[in-house]
Amino acid sequence: MKKNLQWKLALIVAVIGLCLFLIYPPKDKIKLGLDLKGGTHLVLQVLTEDAINVETDQQLSRFEEVFKKNSITYLEANKEKPGRFYFRGIPVDQEGKVRDLIEQYTRDWDYSFSGDRLVFSLKPVAAQYLRDLAVTQTLETIRNRVDQFGVAEPIIQRQGSDRIVVELPGIEDPDRVKNLIKVTAVLEFKLVKAGPAPDEETLLREFGGKVPDDAEVVKSDPKRGVQGYYLVSKVATVTGKDLRTVRRGVDEWNNPAVHFTLNPDGAKRFEQVTGQNIGKQLAIILDGRLQSAPVIEARISDSGIIQGRFTPEEADDLVVILKAGALPAGIKYLEERTVGPSLGSDSIRQGLISGLVAIFAVMLFMIFYYRLAGLNAIIALILNEIIIFGAMGYFKATLTLPGIAGIILGIGMAVDANVLIFERIKEEIAVGKNISSSIATGFSRAFSAIFDSNLTTIISAVFLFQFGTGPIKGYAVTLICSLVANLFTAVFVSRFIFDAFVPTTAKRLSI
Incomplete structure (x- = not known):
């Protein structure tokens, strides 16, 4: 083999070997998107x-x-x-x-x-800053909650000025995750002034029918076994911001509960208030709903327990949201789309079938029309696909249905590049040039057209990636990988195959 071909062969082997390393094992390296794996897609609006x-x-x-x-x-x-x-x-x-x-x-x-x-x-200016900060903090809080919930490979990103897109692949209980995300999680401990009462009118009767300036009315959460209305202090003794640790445990009746400890500042205030109000009720309020109102039996310093007839899952979720912190603003669901695992499996099967059909159809056409030169294009096409998936494995890109469409489009553009080259070679042979010169001239004259078409499409795909979301980004990523790989395989690898297997003294070329 010629010396100038040895380094080309070494480069091709190195690139393909690296890509195979990056792909293997494909189950771990190639992540599947929501439309292939199944899961939940949510669009949230932050109420700034x-x-x-x-x-x-x-x-x-x-x-x-x-x-x-x-x-x-x-x-x-x-x-x-x-x-x-x-x-x-x-x-x-x-x-x-x-x-x-x-x-x-x-x-x-x-x-x-x-x-x-x-x-x-x-x-x-200050109002706009607060709105932007609310969206940013909400994004981070939702990400913390989802991470603690244990969702694999979630996609959580900002869209526009006040929207957040959440994609959670592989979720089996979407309603539980929705509740976990949406709850504001404002935890407050407040002294009870009156209650419980069956209605607000009865509650305020001894106060002349009016809410005192230093108090407010809260309604109990019926799911927690506490009924009625309570009048509580307007100022909270401690809040969720004072929590130091939170964990799931059990209460004295062996029911699921949430145990907590307070930071030094919160513990000092908690100890002072509980010490001065022994025998009174202390309301535990989450998002404006009273969860329980236990009686203070002794001075409490830095730890306590939240009870309320929780199921184990509810107790776990409460621990997650209290650890992640409260949302700075409410959120509203604008869009919800759930893809079942069976639908995801169907999408994978259909995507693979469409991709394989496209590849085999192109292979048959190239061999039928360009003969042995078509085999050159097929080898380049196979290597092109290996490089695409290797790049996706390296960048930890997510494969989606639009991404498969991008790969199929890349196959078409790769073949188009080979067609340009082969037609140029045929034109040079037709005017009487020898085979070696025709190959060199064909590649040289076709390169500018191939480079320009691929570059302009890459620029378009970059804009799709920059400004698109979800599936559009997946399409852009695979298309960019396909086009970059195409420049390497259609020009460099195909030229190497011609130079390696077509003698310089050849009189005929199967093309």
Whole structure:
């Protein structure tokens, strides 16, 4: 063999060997997408206005505390809407002091005086920042919950300004995962002032029919065996943010429960409140629903238990969401699509059949039309497919039905490249050039057309990958891999086969 062919052979063997290594074992290296493996596809919308609402409540409470600390008097403080609140009845002689305090404590809120009324409005830049932050935090919280749930190879990504796409392959209980994702998971421990009562009217009877300023009404969760309405403190003793560890365990009746410990700051507050309120009830509230209201029998410092007639799965899910943290805003399901495992198996079978039919049809055509030169194209085509799957194994790409379509399109473009080369070679032979010169000229003149067509298609596929989601990305990945492999096999490998097996003195070429 010629020396200039030896390094080409070594390169081809090295590339193919590396790709086979990257593919094996295919079950572990090639991940199947939702449409092939089965599972759940969800599109969620983050209710970013909730984050603005929470920020407004916190800022209002903060300035109430600041004004009280600095002896600023007022008649009323209230929220008009998310991103806007006011104070009414501030004396004119305290206006200068109020301005100084506002400049000291916040830069994200605009404010204006109108008579004795002070109005705060969240700046548009700050509002947009909070909305973006809410989506980002929601994305990370959902990812943490899904990871702790144990879903293999989930796809969780942002789509647009306020949407999140979640793909969970191989899920057997989609409703459980949906509940796990959607629950806000705001955990609060609050002292009970009254209750339980069958309705809100009965509950508030001893308070003149009105909710006290320092309290709020919560409804029990009927699934937990607790019935009725409770009046609880507005301010929580501790919240989910104070948790240090959470684990599933059992209560004194050997029923599933959730055990927790608190961080030092939360433990200090918990110990103080429970020590001062022995004999009273402490409400355990999750997402605005009372789970249980045990009686405080002794001072509790840094640990406790959440009871509520949980099933083992419900207790596990509560542990997961409390560990992952609360969502910063509510979410709404916009789209849900579930693919069963049997449908996924059918898709795999149909995809393989369509791919194999395409390959064999192309092989038969190439051999029939181009004879032995067609065998050259078939070898290049087989190596092309090996390189494609090797690249997918290296990049840990997911194979989907659109991805299979991308591979089949790549087969067509690979054959098209060989057709261009072979037709150029036939043209050179037809004008009287010798076989060796015709092969060299054919490859040389066809290369620019092959390179341009592949490059322009790769550029289009890059845009599909950049701006597409889910299946579109899968299609783009396999198409890019196919086109890059095509440049190597159709030009480099095919030329090597001609140079290695067609003598320079050949008078005829089977093409």
